[in-house]
Amino acid sequence: MKTKGLLAATTVVAMSGFAVTGAQAEDLTLCWAAWDPANALVELSKEFEAQSGNTMHFEFVPWPNFADRMLNELNSGGKLCDLLIGDSQWIGGGAENGHYVKLNEFFDAEGISMDDFAPATVYAYSTWPKGTPNYYALPAMGDANGWFYRRDWFENPEIMAAYKEATGQDLREPETQKELLQIAQFFQGREIDGQTRYGAAIFTERGSEGITMGATGALYAWGFKYENTPGSYDMEGAVNSPEAVEALEFYKEFYKTATPPGYTDSYMEQGLDAFKSGQVAMAMNWFAFFPGLYADPDVGGDKIGFFPNPGQNVEASTLGGQGISVVSYSDHKEAALDYVKWFAQPEVQAKWWKLGGYSCRNSVLNDPTFKDSQPFAADFLSAMGNVQDFWQEPAYAELLLAMQKRLHDYVVADQGTAQEALDLLIADWTETFEDEGKL
């Protein structure tokens, strides 16, 4: 009986494998950034390997080099990646330059509906031109820039009393950007447990996208817009609005008065290090890191708390996250599409969230148990409800580098005023859009 049972089981597994692939076993390479969720995806993908018989290989590149490495790969028509979990901003270039396979027909044939995924993620990660039903990726990893803090310090009676005395307010999770700064300034240089602590670790990195991702947290909260009318590339008065100027001045003040010394070029890793080493009371970072932080034996568990990016004039968060695309230069497109089909299944998405990935599927997000499934789950939902993203134009890299330069020049290098920085940014972006033939 045992042998018969084993044979039957093997047959079922083999049949199900054929059902998914309908073809010979293949080697697939999935490219992504090297970070915590990537490890979760490796674990998750074992199920796909077992079902399909395909072998998964992974090419994970550290974040500072991720864009450079992958965009070079795409631009050279490289065959390294069959599947790419690329940044949301690459979607325009991926679509217009023919790097990504258009997935509409595939979705229709396989019954994959974009209505089953959170609208904000479909808009940001999948569509080009923006908001049109032209899909080049399946929303794979929802993400936004959020905050975490030392709950044990926030709940320490002595510190609470000191804060009350200093500000006349209760020490709590901040609800506005200005309250956030006030708390950070309170902690700046404060002695706690015999060590000097600092306010918060924020993004100031110059080389890739750091300072833009950090500063937009403030800019969006003040109501910053890229264009007066979406799609018009009419930036004068939007990018350099009085609100935008005030937000940028705020971010500079934050950097100057509430961050540890030497944080002139810090991004994800440096922020995590600052928090884990007990240097700072708060830190901004992507929700993707929150499961790992919560599990950290030194600063996780009861010692850590989370909150979404506080609003100011409006509630807003900077969008992170990515969609999964099939690379058009791949020799294994069919198998890669099989992976996308498998990944889109509700049960796989549920497991993805359990392992530490951020599913974008409504069946996961709208599940009544979702909000309580992790201490940061409700904050994630709240943040994803009002995310805003950077330009997703084919010329995004050029647009991003211009913003990196102008923001770093003003915030870190003390050059010029916020108004001048934003005016120069409009000039840079105008030049780019003129080159693109869009202005």
Next chain:
Amino acid sequence: MVGPLAFATLSRGTLMSDTPIERVAKATPPTVGRWIRGLSDRTIAWLFVAPTIFLLLAINIFPLIWTVNLSFTNFRANRPNKEIEYIGLQNYERILTDGDIWLTMQATAHFLFWTLFFQVLIGFTLAWLINRKFRGNDLWTTIIVLPMMLSPAVVGNFWTFLYQPQIGLFNYVVEFFTGTPASSFQMIGDVSLAPWSIVIVDTWMWTPFVMLICLAGLRSIPDYIYEAAAIDRASKWRQFWTITLPMVLPFLMLAVLFRGIENFKMFDLVVQLTGGGPGSVTELTSINLKREAFEKWRTGYASAYAIILFVTVFGLASIYVKALNKVKER
């Protein structure tokens, strides 16, 4: 078997009076040998240098010509489907009128001048000291040249830790000698200090190179010249100005040429150390060029930029080599 046979033939059958063609012909199989005998010395010489010339053309000259061609276009390597337009001198005009480009040129000039100044000053002094025979001379030489054996990327990376205001050794050393609190200044985060931070690291790394070249120069001066000067009762100071410095000068100028060209295209060390920041104060031309070419993908624009830099380096180096030759002739 051709190799050993050829060697045997060459060693047994050749005479020193044979011409090069005869020797080659004797060392090859008879059919090929007859063909070779029919070739002139000039043809043989061309045959030998042809592979090198071909490689040079393929790797250096063709890309250069191609770059010149691209510099007159709006080509972007990441837009294979976009039509390429010839836009004349527009790229050159935009570069030469761009204030940000001139700022990177200034940053490069600052870096170049001060690194050369300190490396020559310290390198020569070290060479002069090492040249004086003393116990442990070789050990000190080895210790001094250690930094230049490291990878620039590694050096850049670990100096970011040394410069860290809270835990970095550099700030504590400064505090020890000057009393300035270690966490009160940031070498790579401060606009006024960051340009000096890259000068310090490059000087630390490459002064030994200048020292070695100067040492070679100092050791090439025959002792009898000093002995003659001593007999003429020339002071040490006079010996230095009239013998040592003039005779080492060609070596010193060679070191400046090497370091100047290297530092003009400095990239890895500075990228690791400051990433061109804060803002753009340490964004040297090579970093800026890389961003234009491989991050913004403005290939035509970046080609024009590269040509401008090439002409600048080539022009300056040519003038300098002429001056070097004049010094050597003296």
